[in-house]
Amino acid sequence: xxxxxxxxxxxxxxxxxxxxxxxxxxxxxSFTAPDVRKHLNKLPLTxxxxxxxxxxxxxxxxxxxxxxxxxxxxxxxxRHLKEAYExxxxxxxxSPEILKGIYQTLGAGFSRxxxxxxxxxxxxxxxxxxxxxTKLDTGGQAxxxxxxxxxxxxxxxxxxxxxxxSIMRNAIIRSDIIIKTPSNDPLTAAAVARTMIEMAxxxxxxxxxxxxxxxxxxxxIEEALYTPRNIDKIIAWGGLASIxxxxxxxxxxxxxxxxxxKLSSTIIGKQxxxxxxxxxxxxxxxxVDVGHRNQExxxxxxxxxxxxxxxxxxxxxxxxxxxxxxEAIQVLPPHISGPAVARDLALAEEVNALKSSIxxxxxxxxxxxxxxxxxxxxxxxxxxxxxxxxxxxxxxxDDIETPIRSTNAYTQTIGxxxxxxxxxxxxxxxxxxxxxLVSLGYAGRFANIGPHDGIEPLxxxxxxxxxxxxxxxxxxxxxxx
Amino acid sequence: MDRNMPADAVDIExxxxxxxxxxxxxxxxxxxxxxxxxxxxxxxxxxxxxxxLVDKVAVLGKLAETQGVKEIxxxxxxxxxxxxHSLYKSYPLALxxxxxxxxxxxxxxxxxxxxxxxxxxxxxxxxxxxxxxxxTQTELRIKHSSGTTGKLSFVPRTLxxxxxxxxxxxxxxxxxxxxxxxxxxxxxxxxHVILISYRKGALAYPRMMDAxxxxxxxxxxxxxxxSNSGRMSADVLSLGGRLQAAQAKGELGQLQISPTLLxxxxxxxxxxxxxxxxxxxxxxxxxERFRGKRVILVGxxxxxYDLAVEARRNGLTDLFTADSLxxxxxxxxxxxxxxxxxxxxxxxxxxxxxxxxxxxxxEMCIGSSRMCMHxxxxxxxxxxxxxxxxxxxxxxxxxxxxxxxxxxxxLAIQTHWGGLxxxxxxxxxxxxxxACGRAGPIIHSEIRRFTEIEGGDDKITCAxxxxxxxxxxxxxxxxxx
Numbered sequence: 001x002x003x004x005x006x007x008x009x010x011x012x013x014x015x016x017x018x019x020x021x022x023x024x025x026x027x028x029x030s031f032t033a034p035d036v037r038k039h040l041n042k043l044p045l046t047x048x049x050x051x052x053x054x055x056x057x058x059x060x061x062x063x064x065x066x067x068x069x070x071x072x073x074x075x076x077x078x079r080h081l082k083e084a085y086e087x088x089x090x091x092x093x094x095s096p097e098i099l100k101g102i103y104q105t106l107g108a109g110f111s112r113x114x115x116x117x118x119x120x121x122x123x124x125x126x127x128x129x130x131x132x133x134t135k136l137d138t139g140g141q142a143x144x145x146x147x148x149x150x151x152x153x154x155x156x157x158x159x160x161x162x163x164x165x166s167i168m169r170n171a172i173i174r175s176d177i178i179i180k181t182p183s184n185d186p187l188t189a190a191a192v193a194r195t196m197i198e199m200a201x202x203x204x205x206x207x208x209x210x211x212x213x214x215x216x217x218x219x220x221i222e223e224a225l226y227t228p229r230n231i232d233k234i235i236a237w238g239g240l241a242s243i244x245x246x247x248x249x250x251x252x253x254x255x256x257x258x259x260x261x262k263l264s265s266t267i268i269g270k271q272x273x274x275x276x277x278x279x280x281x282x283x284x285x286x287x288v289d290v291g292h293r294n295q296e297x298x299x300x301x302x303x304x305x306x307x308x309x310x311x312x313x314x315x316x317x318x319x320x321x322x323x324x325x326x327e328a329i330q331v332l333p334p335h336i337s338g339p340a341v342a343r344d345l346a347l348a349e350e351v352n353a354l355k356s357s358i359x360x361x362x363x364x365x366x367x368x369x370x371x372x373x374x375x376x377x378x379x380x381x382x383x384x385x386x387x388x389x390x391x392x393x394x395x396x397x398d399d400i401e402t403p404i405r406s407t408n409a410y411t412q413t414i415g416x417x418x419x420x421x422x423x424x425x426x427x428x429x430x431x432x433x434x435x436x437l438v439s440l441g442y443a444g445r446f447a448n449i450g451p452h453d454g455i456e457p458l459x460x461x462x463x464x465x466x467x468x469x470x471x472x473x474x475x476x477x478x479x480x481x
Numbered sequence: 482m483d484r485n486m487p488a489d490a491v492d493i494e495x496x497x498x499x500x501x502x503x504x505x506x507x508x509x510x511x512x513x514x515x516x517x518x519x520x521x522x523x524x525x526x527x528x529x530x531x532x533x534l535v536d537k538v539a540v541l542g543k544l545a546e547t548q549g550v551k552e553i554x555x556x557x558x559x560x561x562x563x564x565x566h567s568l569y570k571s572y573p574l575a576l577x578x579x580x581x582x583x584x585x586x587x588x589x590x591x592x593x594x595x596x597x598x599x600x601x602x603x604x605x606x607x608x609x610x611x612x613x614x615x616x617t618q619t620e621l622r623i624k625h626s627s628g629t630t631g632k633l634s635f636v637p638r639t640l641x642x643x644x645x646x647x648x649x650x651x652x653x654x655x656x657x658x659x660x661x662x663x664x665x666x667x668x669x670x671x672x673h674v675i676l677i678s679y680r681k682g683a684l685a686y687p688r689m690m691d692a693x694x695x696x697x698x699x700x701x702x703x704x705x706x707x708s709n710s711g712r713m714s715a716d717v718l719s720l721g722g723r724l725q726a727a728q729a730k731g732e733l734g735q736l737q738i739s740p741t742l743l744x745x746x747x748x749x750x751x752x753x754x755x756x757x758x759x760x761x762x763x764x765x766x767x768x769e770r771f772r773g774k775r776v777i778l779v780g781x782x783x784x785x786y787d788l789a790v791e792a793r794r795n796g797l798t799d800l801f802t803a804d805s806l807x808x809x810x811x812x813x814x815x816x817x818x819x820x821x822x823x824x825x826x827x828x829x830x831x832x833x834x835x836x837x838x839x840x841x842x843x844e845m846c847i848g849s850s851r852m853c854m855h856x857x858x859x860x861x862x863x864x865x866x867x868x869x870x871x872x873x874x875x876x877x878x879x880x881x882x883x884x885x886x887x888x889x890x891x892l893a894i895q896t897h898w899g900g901l902x903x904x905x906x907x908x909x910x911x912x913x914x915x916a917c918g919r920a921g922p923i924i925h926s927e928i929r930r931f932t933e934i935e936g937g938d939d940k941i942t943c944a945x946x947x948x949x950x951x952x953x954x955x956x957x958x959x960x961x962x
Binding site: 349354382 | 547564568574904
């Protein structure tokens with residue numbers, strides 16, 4: 001069993017005590033960490049005005065800082081990242097090859113291009129830099145500005161990039177971040193923070209990042225931290241259990257932003273089945289949406305609706321397409337996708353049962369390499385929410401209403417083929433709850449223009465301040481009208 | 482065969498042809514047969530079952546073909562033919578939601594050698610309705626599970642097969658030579674069964690009682706005194722499971738109640754309203770008729786405990802004789818008790834101690850065997866145990882002490898395939914006989930479900946079935962104003 005050490009980082013200070021030993025997820029490793037309870041007095045930023053040092057920086061300076069940080073987050077040269085990678089290999093559901101691919105591109109998330117687009121499209125750089133004015137129809141004048149906040153980010157550990165992205169976002173909005181790391185990725189955020197400290201120990205951006213691990217649900221820590229005296233926002237990734245848990249602490253003065261686990265799906269129109277070559281090409285695109293990062297992410301395709309029809313001929317087509325899809329998943333390159341690292345036992349059991357059953361499902365594959373289950377009715381499998389480990393469920397349909405009706409508030413991404421079908425369906429899919437509509441094969445790319453899971457998290461992470469001016473000469477006082 | 486017949490007088494050839502007659506033998510006889518002989522019988526039956534069923538049970542034919550098994554030569558050949566336990570719920574849930582009971586019948590037809598092609602289930606409005614149709618139109622007496630996430634398993638048992646179930650149940654009260662309850666069956670025929678549960682329905686307990694009335698009591702229904710003479714509805718239970726699953730996921734808002742259930746709402750409400758009165762009457766009846774008498778008590782720990790508490794409140798303990806028989810199966814899972822519930826229940830009954838626990842599964846035909854006085858479980862000779870490596874799925878050697886996933890083949894099952902791979906992790910010792918004197922392998926007492934070990938299991942255990950059923954009734958009550 002590999003042993004790791006996870007430091008507690010509080011605004012530039014690294015605390016290396018080994019007070020407590022924790023077991024990592026999947027019990028593949030353990031790690032030691034300081035007891036956060038001993039440092040509760042300095043973990044929160046008690047005075048909100050302490051954010052003012054961030055306002056000595058221009059956006060250009062923030063962008064320079066992040067670009068340099070990105071350069072230093074080179075997987076080959078950064079020992080902290082390497083260590084985070086080594087720990088992740090023992091806890092993650094992703095293969096070493098995929099993890100390496102993610103760590104190798106982690107720094108790119110801090111590039112000028114990404115930072116500029118994120119800031120400008122998600123919020124608008126002028127709002128981050130100063131007060132943006134508007135002439136009011138009623139005669140007055142008003143200005144708005146996005147101000148940073150004191151936030152705790154309870155991040156997810158399924159993909160290491162979440163840690164890096166949270167730090168990047170925090171810098172853009174000039175906020176103070178306390179990252180509560182997950183047990184399956186306790187080191188990536190710390191690795192980025194350590195790199196910041198090595199690069200510029202006294203820089204305001206460095207001095208507003210803290211990274212801590214504690215066992216989620218520790219009342220002593222959470223009661224002390226989650227109060228309006230100490231924080232303004234909680235950004236919580238995670239399922240019902242963790243959200244209901246955090247929700248206990250919500251009160252006036254604390255804003256909870258939830259990024260729930262989502263499921264994604266796919267709609268493939270009849271054009272895809274025109275001929276064998278098209279079917280193969282479309283299967284390759286669908287395979288990327290299914291297999292990318294081993295289907296561990298919210299954006300991965302799980303249930304794939306195919307407009308083959310449900311008559312005998314239609315089912316034959318769906319079954320053939322299932323075979324093509326399975327083959328295309330198998331040849332995905334190892335840094336994108338591979339056989340399951342940790343098989344989900346409950347899912348494997350369900351797949352096994354359908355493989356043995358007769359009548360309603362055709363199963364292609366079924367081992368650690370993944371599977372394609374082709375429903376023989378226009379209904380997804382009953383365990384659709386378990387789909388992972390590169391197991392996709394093809395659902396043939398006649399009427400386009402079938403996939404539309406299946407869309408709900410839990411649907412994040414819908415990959416669609418062809419693009420004309422996307423245009424045709426987009427309003428209705430949005431009304432039903434779908435949150436992101438993408439060309440088939442590109443679910444793993446994110447536009448980074450603001451909206452995410454139906455909300456605009458970056459805007460919500462800011463405090464929006466309004467300034468107003470009225471001249472009594474032009475806008476009479478209420479008492480005078 | 483006579484109960485007191487010595488082991489060497491047991492008719493081995495008869496058992497090879499009719500292993501369902503095993504419960505005619507005393508426990509001592511069953512476990513003093515040399516295990517070599519037991520295995521001879523097992524292999525002979527296994528061969529016969531396979532050749533008889535492979536063309537009659539479609540799912541078996543399919544699995545045999547996939548696995549390349551043409552005949553059974555040894556236990557290893559059968560090991561690859563154990564059905565995943567979820568096969569018995571491998572139908573699409575949509576068939577129930579859309580009342581396509583004709584298609585559900587077709588699905589079940591692939592599981593059994595009984596010809597279901599002439600059954601007309603098209604008019605069924607719900608699961609209860611369908612079960613009734615199957616009861617009256619066929620020789621099947623389908624047994625269903627309490628349901629994971631609302632999906633019930635359906636096991637196609639026949640009326641004839643339940644003879645062994647009834648007799649096996651009776652035999653389960655008896656001890657091995659030298660054990661205090663060796664002669665527990667003396668006078669069994671005169672005892673009443675006090676059933677603390679619903680009397681009707683197709684869950685394990687009610688079906689067991691059906692079998693007992695039919696095969697042991699000559700059709701005399703008055704031998705069973707049930708706390709609720711009504712029916713544990715499969716439709717309600719299924720809703721209860723979905724309710725629990727939806728609650729766990731925070732998706733209660735999405736749950737729909739079928740029109741069939743809503744139509745029965747008034748009846749359910751009446752039934753619920755009468756519950757306190759009925760319990761009072763039941764309690765009065767058992768006190769009046771059976772106080773100080775020897776009885777057979779059957780129920781799950783939570784319901785029996787509630788009764789024990791009620792009795793204690795009325796100053797009643799040691800209600801029956803110390804040599805009363807009891808089966809409190811299903812465990813206490815899902816229920817927390819304020820005190821040692823086993824002690825409280827034993828005191829209520831008047832037993833010196835909690836009866837020995839058993840280990841079995843509702844998919845088995847001859848149910849459970851009880852632990853011996855040394856705390857070990859001894860698989861019945863009518864059961865072929867298998868252990869598999871949980872990671873690779875490979876059969877573990879039948880020697881030494883091994884821990885793995887438990888599978889079994891029940892020789893008494895004649896009309897569907899008797900082999901099943903469970904979700905339980907058990908430790909077995911194959912070649913070191915237990916000090917209790919029983920021959921053959923032993924299962925050590927710590928038994929866990931793999932899905933629990935992997936984290937989380939939303940299975941409603943038998944013990945929780947009543948609770949799930951009642952919660953669902955409340956939900957139906959609130960559903961319409």
